[in-house]
Amino acid sequence: MSNENQTPTTPTEPAQRSDSTSPFLNSPLPQGTPQGQQQSLQQEFNDAPISNVPKYNLPRGAGKTGNVGDTTHFGYQTVKAEDKAQKVAEVFHSVASKYDIMNDLMSFGIHRLWKRFAINMSGVRRGQHVLDIAGGTGDLAKVFSREVGPQGRVVLSDINESMLNVGRDRLLDAGCTNVDFVLANAETLEPFADNSFDLLTISFGLRNVTDKDAALEAMYRVLKPGGRLLVLEFSKPVFEPFSKLYDFYSFTALPIMGKLVANDAESYKYLAESIRMHPDQRTLKSMMEQAGFKNCDYHNLTGGIVAVHRGFKL
Numbered sequence: 001m002s003n004e005n006q007t008p009t010t011p012t013e014p015a016q017r018s019d020s021t022s023p024f025l026n027s028p029l030p031q032g033t034p035q036g037q038q039q040s041l042q043q044e045f046n047d048a049p050i051s052n053v054p055k056y057n058l059p060r061g062a063g064k065t066g067n068v069g070d071t072t073h074f075g076y077q078t079v080k081a082e083d084k085a086q087k088v089a090e091v092f093h094s095v096a097s098k099y100d101i102m103n104d105l106m107s108f109g110i111h112r113l114w115k116r117f118a119i120n121m122s123g124v125r126r127g128q129h130v131l132d133i134a135g136g137t138g139d140l141a142k143v144f145s146r147e148v149g150p151q152g153r154v155v156l157s158d159i160n161e162s163m164l165n166v167g168r169d170r171l172l173d174a175g176c177t178n179v180d181f182v183l184a185n186a187e188t189l190e191p192f193a194d195n196s197f198d199l200l201t202i203s204f205g206l207r208n209v210t211d212k213d214a215a216l217e218a219m220y221r222v223l224k225p226g227g228r229l230l231v232l233e234f235s236k237p238v239f240e241p242f243s244k245l246y247d248f249y250s251f252t253a254l255p256i257m258g259k260l261v262a263n264d265a266e267s268y269k270y271l272a273e274s275i276r277m278h279p280d281q282r283t284l285k286s287m288m289e290q291a292g293f294k295n296c297d298y299h300n301l302t303g304g305i306v307a308v309h310r311g312f313k314l
């Protein structure tokens, strides 16, 4: 594991207590708008099936330039920016029920170590407020729920209700009572008020987001001063011969495994392609700096197959 030698500033803000209402939400939530359709941090939500909730409007079609009508990439395909979110949604609706088992199979269980590494870098403390963006089936949120304790609060958010449904069932079954489940687009994080969270994480989510700059800006907005962002994501392997082997594995074995286990080769082809299209370590670091994050650094894991980027809001 290597890292760029920048010393992060340790957040000095004391852990804040949370009540069981809606400390993070922009309020009041207007009805009939995408924001109004978000699930608030209400107890009744925990008892209601997500599928009963009106679907969150998909991203507004802004590409990297913010112009509707721009093209972007969906894996190796060039698509209209406004179409990408729908295509990504189809992938995750399709794989949701098999997502966890496929993760273990595809990574030989190593994704658990990558996630553990990110959690160790989080500096999470009791009583804190944590937002896991694009959190899917809730691997990180489950651990944070334990770490922040009963005085803390964790929000598991995702744009995709199939993924969030699996996550919600898992975490409720595990007895996580301090977690809320919120449908939200990472590009806007619209349901959340400014300066709400001590810690933000996005794990294997950012590469699926159409407008990554907008997402990083939204993350900066909802983070409290003194808080930190962690981005765990596939990245660029640092050792060239290893890249070749990795390419062979990704483009040949993954779609076959996807076909056999999830009956969906295409989604796993997208996975391999989307990884190659994602910004490399240095590019992502500079995008984070551009969004306002300070003391940014990254750590390569498994030879740069994955990297954890970290940045602070001072």
Ligand SMILES: C[S@@+](CC[C@H](N)C(=O)[O-])C[C@H]1O[C@@H](n2cnc3c(N)ncnc32)[C@H](O)[C@@H]1O
Residues within 6 Å of the ligand: 059, 088, 092, 133, 134, 135, 136, 137, 138, 139, 157, 158, 159, 160, 163, 184, 185, 186, 187, 202, 203, 204, 205, 208, 209, 210
């Ligand atoms: C590969 S999964 C990662 C899930 C989980 N964080 C993990 O590490 O196992 C990617 C997740 O990103 C979500 N996602 C994709 N685009 C998103 C967006 N614009 N806003 C929020 N979530 C998004 C998907 O629905 C999916 O659940």
